[in-house]
Amino acid sequence: MCTATSRVRKCHGNVNPVLTIDRAIVDAIVAHARRDHPDEACGVVAGPIGSDVPTRHIPMDNAARSMTFYEFDSMEHLRVWREMDDLDEEPVVIYHSHTATEAYPSRTDISFAGEPNAHYLLVSTREPDSEEIRSFRIVDGVVTEEEVNIVDATVKA
Amino acid sequence: MAIEVRVPTILRSYTGGSKIVEGAGDTLIELIDDLDAKHNGLKGRLITPEGGLHRFVNIYVNDEDVRFLGALDAKVKDGDSVTILPAVAGGALGFAAAAALLGK
Numbered sequence: 001m002c003t004a005t006s007r008v009r010k011c012h013g014n015v016n017p018v019l020t021i022d023r024a025i026v027d028a029i030v031a032h033a034r035r036d037h038p039d040e041a042c043g044v045v046a047g048p049i050g051s052d053v054p055t056r057h058i059p060m061d062n063a064a065r066s067m068t069f070y071e072f073d074s075m076e077h078l079r080v081w082r083e084m085d086d087l088d089e090e091p092v093v094i095y096h097s098h099t100a101t102e103a104y105p106s107r108t109d110i111s112f113a114g115e116p117n118a119h120y121l122l123v124s125t126r127e128p129d130s131e132e133i134r135s136f137r138i139v140d141g142v143v144t145e146e147e148v149n150i151v152d153a154t155v156k157a
Numbered sequence: 158m159a160i161e162v163r164v165p166t167i168l169r170s171y172t173g174g175s176k177i178v179e180g181a182g183d184t185l186i187e188l189i190d191d192l193d194a195k196h197n198g199l200k201g202r203l204i205t206p207e208g209g210l211h212r213f214v215n216i217y218v219n220d221e222d223v224r225f226l227g228a229l230d231a232k233v234k235d236g237d238s239v240t241i242l243p244a245v246a247g248g249a250l251g252f253a254a255a256a257a258l259l260g261k
Binding site for chain 2: 066067070077078114
């Protein structure tokens with residue numbers, strides 16, 4: 001997929017207009033979001049570089065511990081990113097929850113989005129008995145929603 | 158010997174695609190100026206027009222967040238490893254309020 005930018009036209013490899021993710025990982029993300037509700041929850045799903053397959057769920061601390069904001073702890077962020085580097089992985093999915101609003105990127109989410117290869121997965125926990133789960137690419141401030149294809153047993157959770 | 162700098166994907170357009178570049182300096186700001194001379198535009202992604210460290214990035218010297226080391230005045234030396242990561246943050250809150258909350 002190519003995206004127009006104000007500076008140059010860039011292409012990012014291995015970008016599919018769909019996020020394919022194992023049900024066990026989605027369940028773990030939803031459980032994390034429910035556990036931290038009403039605070040926002042956040043984390044990463046790592047996968048082999050270039051594979052576009054999320055395989056390893058890493059719940060992160062929300063250092064902001066807020067109902068309306070999330071922020072990775074900077075030291076945990078460094079440790080997890082180094083670990084991915086050592087394992088030839090990259091952040092395939094970066095997720096967080098919105099606990100009182102829809103699962104759509106806020107202006108803050110768009111401003112901060114700094115991983116052009118990642119799928120930004122949002123989970124809304126505003127309804128007590130159902131979750132809204134949506135995924136987006138956010139590149140140079142441009143949000144593109146994509147399909148979420150939940151599959152069974154691509155990984156051992 | 159030089160200072161090794163690890164560059165995240167989003168900034169590799171400034172480094173010709175390189176993941177690791179080298180620079181020199183005694184402080185972080187000197188290192189950033191040196192890097193900007195070789196990779197024009199990089200500084201603007203790390204430092205605000207007011208001259209502070211940009212809230213959208215985390216910079217580490219070896220294993221420490223530079224915000225705990227004096228920010229742009231953090232000391233660096235040959236053999237150090239500097240890592241730049243895009244901050245991962247966001248949430249439902251409006252941007253101005255989030256920036257105020259972060260105090261960055």
